[in-house]
Amino acid sequence: LLLETKLHQALKQDRLELHYQPKIDLKTDTVIGMEALLRWYDPELGHIPPDRFIPFAEDCGLINDIGVWVLRKASAQACLWNETHDLSLRVAVNISPIHISTDGFVEMVREVIAETGIDPHLLEIEITEMSMLDYTEDLIDTIKQLRALGITISLDDFGTGYSSLNYLKKFPVDVLKIDRAFVRDIVPEKSGIAMISAMISLAHALNLQVVAEGVEEEAELNVLREHGCEYVQGYYFSKPLSVGDFTNLIVNTV
Ligand code: G
Ligand code: G
Ligand code: MN
Ligand code: NA
Numbered sequence: 001l002l003l004e005t006k007l008h009q010a011l012k013q014d015r016l017e018l019h020y021q022p023k024i025d026l027k028t029d030t031v032i033g034m035e036a037l038l039r040w041y042d043p044e045l046g047h048i049p050p051d052r053f054i055p056f057a058e059d060c061g062l063i064n065d066i067g068v069w070v071l072r073k074a075s076a077q078a079c080l081w082n083e084t085h086d087l088s089l090r091v092a093v094n095i096s097p098i099h100i101s102t103d104g105f106v107e108m109v110r111e112v113i114a115e116t117g118i119d120p121h122l123l124e125i126e127i128t129e130m131s132m133l134d135y136t137e138d139l140i141d142t143i144k145q146l147r148a149l150g151i152t153i154s155l156d157d158f159g160t161g162y163s164s165l166n167y168l169k170k171f172p173v174d175v176l177k178i179d180r181a182f183v184r185d186i187v188p189e190k191s192g193i194a195m196i197s198a199m200i201s202l203a204h205a206l207n208l209q210v211v212a213e214g215v216e217e218e219a220e221l222n223v224l225r226e227h228g229c230e231y232v233q234g235y236y237f238s239k240p241l242s243v244g245d246f247t248n249l250i251v252n253t254v
Contacts, residue, residue, distance in 0.1 A: 019240035033090035036074035037240045067099040075116040092124035106145045120150035129161035176203040180214020187219045197227045
């Protein structure tokens with residue numbers, strides 16, 4: 001209960017923070033967008049990682065309010081960066097499967113788009129592969145409506161769920177994000193390269209773009225490049241950055 005009260009207060013008092021991790025286009029070696037990642041610092045409890053408080057927020061019912069906050073904040077920030085620096089960066093937000101399955105989700109997204117002025121083509125929603133476990137026709141319909149608005153839909157943590165291939169057939173997504181566990185296996189295992197190569201081929205056969213997550217080593221990057229992966233994210237390029245640090249990054253490199 002203490003944690004719930006604290007999280008609720010942090011949300012209401014705007015004390016949650018978003019960090020942004022750049023996504024790099026391997027064709028041009030430029031930053032083409034960023035993933036917004038929640039950070040929560042509590043004066044008494046210290047830094048609480050999202051791995052801990054997101055599942056908690058899903059259990060206690062705060063996840064929808066958090067999702068709206070993240071969407072609004074990230075959209076407004078992306079608009080500011082794009083206008084100030086004459087860019088077209090696409091911002092990605094993580095949305096809980098619980099939230100996206102809520103009635104009125106698409107309407108809420110429409111309102112945030114109107115309110116912040118973000119071009120829906122510069123907005124991306126990441127949903128985990130787990131969302132598909134007990135998917136419904138309603139969820140598929142929601143995803144179709146979001147895509148009709150111009151929003152990009154990404155399948156996060158790809159490869160970690162169950163029956164991925166079966167779900168992939170049914171889900172109208174744009175981007176497949178290969179989980180970092182597979183990137184970690186690239187070097188030095190030969191089978192790791194085979195897996196990555198197969199996942200990239202699969203994505204392309206289904207007309208999906210591919211993002212590899214958690215790229216830390218140049219050797220991993222080289223293999224990904226060689227096998228036609230379009231986009232990467234990871235510590236090799238940058239960890240998630242505060243607003244100030246991300247601003248410095250785009251001022252200096254984009
Ligand atoms: O940033 P970090 O690696 O600590 O994130 C850990 C996990 O928390 C990731 O799986 C990420 O998807 C999730 N996460 C981070 N920010 C958000 C958010 O704003 N909303 C949701 N639903 N999950 C998030
Ligand atoms: O599950 P999701 O992809 O939304 O979570 C992204 C998480 O991965 C973030 O918490 C981010 O901090 C973390 N992350 C990003 N790049 C790297 C990386 O290169 N290595 C590792 N180990 N974690 C990373
Ligand atoms: Mn993600
Ligand atoms: Na992921």
